[in-house]
Amino acid sequence: MSWLAWIQRAVFLLVLIGLVSAASKAVERWQAETSVLKTEAQRLRSDAAAEPDPLVSAALARDAERRESSLPSLANVRWERVSLAGLLYACGLVPPGCVLHCCLKALAVSCTLRRAIAAQLLGHAGKYIPGKAMVVFLRVGAILPQSGTSVVEAAAGSGANESGPPQRDTGRPLGRATSSVFFETLVMMGVGAAVAGVLLWQSPLPTWVRGCAAAMAGLSLIPVCPPILRRILAFIAARRKLASSPDGGIASTTITWSLLGQCWLLSLVSWVLIGLSFAMLITAIPSFAPLPSATQIVTVATAAISLGMVLGFVSLLPGGAGVREYVTLLVLAPLIGQTHALLAVIAARLMFILVEAVLASLSAAYLRHLRYLQPISHG
CATH class of the missing domain: 1.20.5 (Single alpha-helices involved in coiled-coils or other helix-helix interfaces)
Known part of the structure; x- marks a missing residue:
């Protein structure tokens, strides 16, 4: 077993102990x-x-x-707020698909916006499989055509079936499609870390925690700088032997500051919607004590869920199991109390899984529909 696997097990064990204690x-x-x-x-x-x-x-x-009515129970839950929280979270999962499409377009991979969003949503089904490799597999498999024709011909047919003229694809689309998936993930996690760092600076947490958060916000911007991001993507492509050229098929003019700025804003919208969803879910759960102001709840809830999801991703554990909940609980508990915070993180995990499962199922059905139509376009 590799040293990385041992580290993952140790982290999971420590987090599990802390989570059980809390x-x-x-x-x-x-x-x-x-x-x-x-x-x-x-x-x-x-x-x-x-x-x-x-x-x-x-x-x-x-x-x-x-x-x-302040006793936490299923009868006292405000289900209309739970429904709104689920809708907000579903909306928050759409902008990353737009980010994926922007990168695919920049790397000259033929894929329409609807297919890119469907591929992104389908990938959430792979988050709960060890290693997270299934996420990349599902998304790349949805982006690239599945047919007996050549990659270029099938991609053109796929584009014709959706909307707009087909784009011409050259080179090895597999490597560039994979790079696009990693690009979206790196940008999303980088923006999430920055959001958590900035918002935690205004939180009631200890000074050293807020200082670390501010440092994290600054450091999170480094990996997504175009020169560094190009090297990271090229390194990933080289390790996975997906590129036919030494630079991973990513030209210096492909990953630009303009592209990064556009994708950064889209990812920021996603984190804002996810934060609003979590805040709405918190208010849907009955509380023993009066809740703080809406502004405080939204700010801390967004910071807590952003930091929890980012560190859960970094842990490489399936779905960030345990890590996301423990980190979110630590940030949220000082504001609303440990009992309410624990109920909120458990409810969030259940709601997120349900929403992701529904969207992944709908995306799979849509992609199957496209594959059914492809032979017609060549007839």
């Missing part, structure tokens, strides 16, 4: 607060029944109902 403390607090609220609600209802004044009795009964 969950245990949160459960104990949850049980204690639940017991207190139930006792208070029962007392208020008894007082309301014994109160001769109907106005005072009604006020006591309403106070008892407010305490009971």
Whole structure:
């Protein structure tokens, strides 16, 4: 077993221990607060029944109902907010597909915007397989045509079936398509790290944590600078033997500052939507204590989920299992309490998996539809 695999196992074990410890403390607090609220609600209802004044009795009964409604349970969840959170997260997964399309276009790989978005969404199904290689396999397989004709002919047929004139593809599209997938991932993670770093600087966390966050925000911009990004993509292509030229088929005029700026903004929109989705989910879950202002929730929620997802990706564990939850919990708990934060990260994981599964299924159906139409275009 390689040293990297041992490091991954050690990280997973440490995170699991920390997550179990935090969950245990949160459960104990949850049980204690639940017991207190139930006792208070029962007392208020008894007082309301014994109160001769109907106005005072009604006020006591309403106070008892407010305490009971703050108990976390499926009956008390605001499901309309959960639905809106799911919709926001689904929308947040679309801009990365646009980033992928921009890079494919820059690298002269024939692929329409709809196919690129479908390929991006389909790739989420591979995040939960060890090694994450399945993500690349699914996305590249969806980008490039699946037919018995040549790559150029089939790509042209695929383009004709969707919209707009087909683009001419030259060279080895496999290497450039793979480079595009890695490009989107690097930009998305770089922007996510920058977002987390900037927002955490305004959080109530300790100074040293905010300082590290600010440093992370600055360092995250280095890998996505065009000269460095070109070298990273060329290195990946060379390692995977996907390029037919020493530079990985990526010319110095391909990955430009203009392309990076456009993709950076698209990725920023994605992180904002994901942050809003997580914030909406937090407010959908009943809380023992009053929640902070909406601005504070959105800011910290976006920072927490961004940092959690980025570090979960860096861990190389399937779906960032454990790492995402633990990091998100650490950032979120000081704002809304450990119990509410634990419920939020668990709910977020379940909602994200459900949304990703639905979108991946729809994308697979769309891509199968395109492959069914391809022979017609050559008839």
